[in-house]
Amino acid sequence: MTQIPPKVHTTRFAELAQSAKNRIREITVQELKERLANNQHLYLIDVREENEFAQGFIAKALHLSKGVIERDIEKYITNSDAEIVVYCSGGYRSALVADNLQKMGYTNVVSVSGGLTAWLNEGNAIQTK
Numbered sequence: 001m002t003q004i005p006p007k008v009h010t011t012r013f014a015e016l017a018q019s020a021k022n023r024i025r026e027i028t029v030q031e032l033k034e035r036l037a038n039n040q041h042l043y044l045i046d047v048r049e050e051n052e053f054a055q056g057f058i059a060k061a062l063h064l065s066k067g068v069i070e071r072d073i074e075k076y077i078t079n080s081d082a083e084i085v086v087y088c089s090g091g092y093r094s095a096l097v098a099d100n101l102q103k104m105g106y107t108n109v110v111s112v113s114g115g116l117t118a119w120l121n122e123g124n125a126i127q128t129k
Contacts, residue, residue, distance in 0.1 A: 007090055017092040020099035026113040029122050032085060036060065042083040043076070045069070047097045048116070052089065056126035058119060066093045070100050080105045087112035087119070 009017070027035075035042055036059075046053050046061040053063045064072055066088070077084065084106060088094040094111040101109045112118070120126065 009092060013092070017095050020095040021111075024095055024098040024102065025110045026091070026095070027085065027110045028113055029118045029124065032058075032087075032112055032119075033124070035085070040083070042085055045084060045086045045097075046116075047086050047088050047094050054129065056116075056128050058087065058116070059125075059127050061087075066097055069097055070104065073101065073104070073106075077106075081107050084109045085112060086110070088115045090117050091115040 032044075036044070044058060044061045046057045046063050047066045047069055048057075048063075049065050049067075050063070053065075057063070062076065064076070069086075084101065086094040086097050086101070086109065088097075091111060091114050094115060098109045098111040114121075116126070
């Protein structure tokens with residue numbers, strides 16, 4: 001199995017994401033798999049850009065990119081206590097999204113640590129449209 005190398009981020013972006021990570025909860029890929037396998041009701045949201053999503057995503061994921069999720073989230077999820085799991089490529093953008101959703105009053109938001117890269121590196125499948 002080929003491992004996907006982590007992206008190298010700029011210092012300020014990495015610091016911003018780390019600051020958000022200090023305020024949010026993260027789950028592992030294994031925890032996500034368990035939640036999905038148990039048919040636990042949750043909203044799984046891919047926050048990557050449309051071109052990234054088109055290349056493949058975790059089954060059952062709703063696509064709301066980081067650029068529009070704050071604007072559009074209430075169209076899809078009105079219950080502020082609903083379980084929301086967000087992911088991106090590496091867990092940085094999703095940490096920023098989770099932080100913002102919490103600021104908007106969503107109380108049960110988690111980000112997938114390592115994102116889709118970790119999902120793939122653990123040998124899990126993705127689907128395409």
